[in-house]
Amino acid sequence: MxxxxxxxxxxxxxxxxxxxxxxxxxxxxxxxxxxxxxxxxxxRSVAFSHYGIGGEAVRAMTAWSRAFFQDDPALARTASSLYFADEESRPRLDALGAAMSEFSDSIEPVDAAAIARLCPALRTGAGGAIAGLHDPTGLKLDxxxxxxxxxxxxxxxxxxxxxxxxxxxxxxxxxxxxxxxxxxxxxxxxxxxxxxxxxxxxxxxxxxxxxxxxAPRRRTIIVVDPPAGAEIAGWPFVHSVAGDFYMLPEAGRLLVSPVDEVEDDPCDAAPEDYDIALAADRLEHYTTVAVTRIAHRWAGLRTFTGxxxxxxxxxxxxxxxxxxxxxxxxxxxxxxxxxxxxxxxxxxxxxxxxxxxxxxxxxxxxxxxxxxxxxx
The missing domain is CATH 3.50.50.60 (FAD/NAD(P)-binding domain)
Known part of the structure; x- marks a missing residue:
């Protein structure tokens, strides 16, 4: 004992x-x-600290925690994040910007041209991203x-x-x-x-x-190759404000998720074929990246209170x-x-x-x- x-x-x-x-x-x-x-x-987390997720209490704890990560270079590096909206989801982007700006003065509204410069693979203009929120002070955590x-x-x-x-x-x-x-x-x-x-x-x-x-919820991530010759290291952590897609450059490849929240029992979570296909579909819908091969895939549980x-x-x-x-x-x-x-x-x-x-x-x-x- x-x-x-x-x-x-x-x-x-x-x-x-x-x-x-x-x-x-x-x-x-x-x-x-x-x-x-x-x-x-x-x-199994993509491990990124930013103000785009959670409500006010989560953003507050995110802000309070930043100093811990920044005090130890082994724990985090600065990496930008980008939320984008099409015409239909533009009101959600405005609301998100107001919420994020309560905890950071670094949130930058950007137009379609700026989005294209930040992430050339994103589809912009009619039917694509027309506005975004760029935070150059995000933290990629290890x-x-x-x-x-x-x-x-x-x-x-x-x-x-x-x-x-x-x-x-x-x-x-x-x-x-x-x-x-x-x-x-x-x-x-x-x-x-x-x-x-x-x-x-x-x-x-x-x-x-x-x-x-x-409530445990399953999330799926796939890893795909970027376009040939693309310099992706400087791309931001990209999110649709609609909440159905994100993409993160990591170690020369792209981590992609459909931001799914599938009800599941506590378990060693594994990705399902539908969610893998959905991730690939979202990537090709929002970007010009063609999925020719899925190098890796995994799933993890994210457990929420009410x-x-x-x-x-x-x-x-x-x-x-x-x-x-x-x-x-x-x-x-x-x-x-x-x-x-x-x-x-x-x-x-x-x-x-x-x-x-x-x-x-x-x-x-x-x-x-x-x-x-x-x-x-």
């Missing part, structure tokens, strides 16, 4: 980032079901480096990770929680942090805690049980802010400086907002 002050289920970016913070306040033990950390969502960094920080403070430890049972004890993994080993701690991603509601059910209605704001906080119905879930598609870019909030909520440190001023409080991310109201 192993004992800890903080027992964390889930070795993705959320769990490891929280572990790195909590390790300054006691012994941290992370249980990861897979043989490697970051195996599911954290390791997901693997980030996972290694927070794991290293945690270990330097005495914390540890046990991979290959899928949870078999959870029970409340008089002063905390006892978890038995599938190897038969038990682990106890007064605080149990549920950072199990798509499996977080199932972990709660094992502990006898009411679920909060998490209001699409990540949640962190103690469960009202289970003392010592702490929710850290629902990171959606923004877990990497908001991880530093969420981890600092977790430290405050569990260890009693001051609320992260500047986060409340950006509009994020304990109530903003607390799990009680997700409970169904009592009937009658």
């Amino acid at each position: 192993s004992d800890a002050d903080f027992l964390i289920i889930g070795g993705g970016i959320a769990g490891l980032s929280a572990a790195a913070r909590l390790a300054a306040h006691g012994r941290v033990l992370v249980l990861e079901a897979e043989d490697a950390t970051g195996y599911h969502s954290s390791g 997901a693997d480096a980030l996972l290694q960094r927070v794991a290293r920080d945690m270990r330097a403070k005495g914390g540890s990770v046990l991979p290959g430890r899928r949870v078999a049972s959870i029970e409340a004890t008089g002063g905390g929680w006892r978890v038995r993994d599938e190897t038969g080993e038990t682990h106890e701690a007064p605080v149990l942090v549920n950072a199990a991603g798509a499996w977080a509601d199932r972990i709660a059910a094992m502990a006898g805690v009411d679920p909060i209605g998490l 209001d699409r704001v990540p949640t962190a906080g103690f469960a009202a119905d289970a003392p010592g049980f702490f929710w850290l879930a629902g990171q959606g598609g923004y877990g990497l870019q908001t991880a530093p802010a969420m981890a600092a909030a977790v430290e405050s909520l569990i260890a009693g440190t001051p609320w992260p400086d500047g986060l409340a001023q950006l509009g994020v409080t304990a109530a903003t991310i607390g799990p009680e907002r997700l409970r169904a109201p009592a009937c009658c």
Whole structure:
């Protein structure tokens, strides 16, 4: 049996980032079901920090987290992003621009000619992109480096990770929680942090805690070759404001997604033929790139709360049980802010400086907002 002050289920970016913070306040033990950390969502993200996704709270946590990434050149490099609209979706572009500009003064409206200069492959003009929003200050994150960094920080403070430890049972004890993994080993701690991603509601059910209605959604990405002779390294991370396409240059190839959100059960997500074909179709619809070969394909789960704001906080119905879930598609870019909030909520440190001023409080991310109201 192993004992800890903080027992964390889930070795993705959320769990490891929280572990790195909590390790300054006691012994941290992370249980990861897979043989490697970051195996599911954290390791399958395109890992880009920008203001085009999520609502106000997500953008606020994205803004707060930027300093963490920029302080370590190994974690991120500056890379631009571009949202574009056709005539039909132009009103959505204007609304997005207003929302993004609340957190950055670098958002630049661009016309069709500028879009063509930024990304020559995009179709512009009649039937194509007529306007866009360009952010030259986006950050391309290195997901693997980030996972290694927070794991290293945690270990330097005495914390540890046990991979290959899928949870078999959870029970409340008089002063905390006892978890038995599938190897038969038990682990106890007064605080149990549920950072199990798509499996977080199932972990709660094992502990006898009411679920909060998490929704795993599958997203598909394909990798294709660029046009012969094209210099794609300087192309931005391109998104349709309609929310049905993105394209990112990476290592000499193009990562493409139909921005799908397909309902799925917690699983080792795999791409389906329809979604692969849809990604290729969207690429050929929005750009002049012809898909002659799909070099690689994968899928990952993005798990959302009902209001699409990540949640962190103690469960009202289970003392010592702490929710850290629902990171959606923004877990990497908001991880530093969420981890600092977790430290405050569990260890009693001051609320992260500047986060409340950006509009994020304990109530903003607390799990009680997700409970169904009592009937009658």
